[in-house]
Amino acid sequence: MSAPHGGAASPFKQPKAVWAVAFACVISFMGIGLVDPILPALAENLHASPSQVSLLFSSYLIVTAVAMLIVGWVSSRIGAKRTLVTGLTVIVVFAALAGTSGSINGIVGFRAGWGLGNALFIATSLAVIVASASGGFGGAIILYEAALGLGIAVGPLLGGELGAISWRGPFFGVAVLMAIALIATLAFVPALPKPERRTSPIAPLRALRHRGLLTMGVMALLYNWGFFTMLGYAPYPMKLNAHQLGLVFTGWGLLVAAFSVFFAPRLQGRYGTAPVLYANLLGLGAVMAVIAAGVGNPTVVIVAVIVSGAFIGINNTLTTQAVMLVSPVERPVASSAYGFLRFIGGGLAPYVAGKLADATDLSVPFYVGAGTFLLAIPVLAGGHRLLRRAEQDTGEGRPVTPTPTLTPVGAQAAATPPVVVAVGDHDRAAVIVDTAARLARDAGSPLEVVHVLQTAVVDEQAVDTEDFDQARAAVTAHLDRLSAQGISATGQILASVGDHAAAGRALARHAAEIHAPTVAVGRSPRGPLTQFADGSFTTALAHAADCTVVLVDPDHIPRPLTASALTELRNSPA
Known part of the structure; x- marks a missing residue:
């Protein structure tokens, strides 16, 4: 999930590396749908039964399944970019070979190789997009979701158009489009660091x-x-x-x-x-x-x-x-x-x-x-x-799923209810915390910094932008800076999977338990459409909180989120 941000960075202002991988994702998500419209044509033109044609699914998916066991091991040794490039290369080669085949058995065999490339690609694509993004974690996820939707929707349409020309069309179409994505990936995606710890096969x-x-x-x-x-x-x-x-x-x-x-x-x-x-x-x-x-x-x-x-x-x-x-x-x-x-x-x-x-x-x-x-x-x-x-x-009577968890960081002295500020892993977090610290100082209260540990689930993939140690280090850095300024502060890490609104409600419950008079939060960079998709952290927090919720914008005077302010927030551009 993407955490509350202070700036409204556009998800589409991303480096070329992100666009290159997003394009490859569109083609990858076309995968199954691209082939489905030509199944009867394959059976007719290659004099094969439906059961024989169905094996192009079986070979593709079984090889993908087995390869999923080792892709983590491969990626942890050669790095995410090399794994991604290898997967794209394999898909290009075997999609083209499937298009040149003259028998159903040949296509079934080449689809098996395609499945290997698919496993290497899908295991690393979301992580590479997130690692390469400059428009914020939320922006990267928006692009990935857009690629998902576009690929699933357009794949069958393109497959039907190309298949109407020839049953070979969809195979060659994938090969050409993936070759373009491969060239763009090689040209624009930078080398990414290998994981510090290698994965066992x-x-x-x-x-x-x-x-x-x-x-x-x-x-x-x-x-x-x-x-x-x-x-x-x-x-x-x-x-x-x-x-x-x-x-x-x-x-x-x-x-x-x-x-x-x-x-x-x-x-x-x-x-x-x-x-x-x-x-x-x-x-x-x-x-x-x-x-x-x-x-x-x-x-x-x-x-x-x-x-x-x-x-x-x-x-x-x-x-x-x-x-x-x-x-x-x-x-x-x-x-x-x-x-x-x-x-x-x-x-x-x-x-x-x-x-x-x-x-x-x-x-x-x-x-x-x-x-x-x-x-x-x-x-x-x-x-x-x-x-x-x-x-x-x-x-x-309403369940909140998945349940976010709060983990204290540093000393937890809480004689006086604190002002709570929620931030994520982004470049304006320190400014937002410092602005909230001024609110706490004016109110005569200590400050509690809640760092939102970001996890996203998109379709059948999940990715973190930081691990728990990085989140702890971010909170510790805030606390050290505030201590040097003479400001009393404590820290928490709020971890959640997927749903933004659930995290907002969890923070509201926490604020009630510690009797916080105010919760400060930055403006989300995610637009209204995306916030409709998985809920708005800020809106859920404002609706569930018993205390005052303040929208912290370092460029303007902090203001409480009233009903009219919430409406303005929902309608504001990302």
Whole structure:
């Protein structure tokens, strides 16, 4: 998550390195959707059965799954940029080879190589964007989310247009676009420092010994089984050409992107992670059952597939957050272990679905897919207690998820209720703290500095911009500077996964517990659209706090956030 900032830096004022990787992300997110519209054409032109064509999903995803176990080990040795460049190079080579192939077996084999490149790329792309960003952490996440939405929505459309010309078109299209991204990455992305600690290649497998991570991973395996059964086989009963299939899956992609970025965090904040996932998996099971029952009616299949995009978008976001909440290991290790299980499920599903379809009829794989969605519900229930521990009730019957945590830093002398100031890892943090210190001094109160430890979950990736030691060092630096000025101050680290509004409400509860008379916060650089997506830290804080909330702008006189000021804040430019 992005912390409260003092300046309103535009997320689009980024260096060329960020734009280069963001462009590559768009092409990467096109991946599955780009190929889906040409599945019937592949079967017809290469004289292959649907089950044979489905293997291009299986080879791609199974290799991606296995590669996820070692990408952390690779990246920790050669660095994020080299890992990213290697992944892009592999994708370019094998996408082009798939386009030149004359047999379905050749495409299946080249898609396996493509899967290796995909694993190397997706494991490092978000981290590279964040590390290269100059427009703030929040701005980098906005760009990544924009790349996600654009890639998912445009991929099927482009695939349908290129596929209408030739089934080879989407493969060559990916190769050309990724080659452009590769050149831009080499030219503009600077060398990034290697991690201080190297990752063991068996760390992800060891991590699966933890019950919470294993439970969420198995749930993701079952979910992806149903998901890729639908992607692999739904195009056939639709009886559409490549262009028409592209339009259908564009509608599906728009719902995936919208519900992943905008609606999943709001549903989670209102009802909690587990309840939303239970309802969502039940909804996916129902949609798949409708496809199975209506497999002979193209209209039914088309509508059901488009509607499924809403459920898939919610599931992608919340499953990743659930994994990060219950996992006791480092995020990169947890991501690799989780990625291994979910991609294995996605890879095995098309192969098994093909065998079932050949032995019975086309409805059976969809019924099995519906069953795997429903089976994921009791699996998730097995980890419900672990997940619930990461959630908390506000006292108003409304869960706050994920639960942020506060960790004291330095001496905690609190005879007098302090003025609280919330800042993040950005260049104006010191100025905001110093401005809040003047407020505290004028009020005759000590100051408490709360540093917001930033974590973002976007679709199926999570990234931190700083580790806990860096956050502690930032708080200590504030305290040392204030002490030199003769100002009494204490420190806290507020850590949260994903939702900004949850962190704001957590700070409001903390302020109430310590009877703080005032909470000071800087202006967020995130615009109204992004704050709608995952909630506004400042707005949630102002609504939940019992004390005065002051917007600190070092260039203007600090002012309380009244109802009219909140409206102005929401409508102000990023």
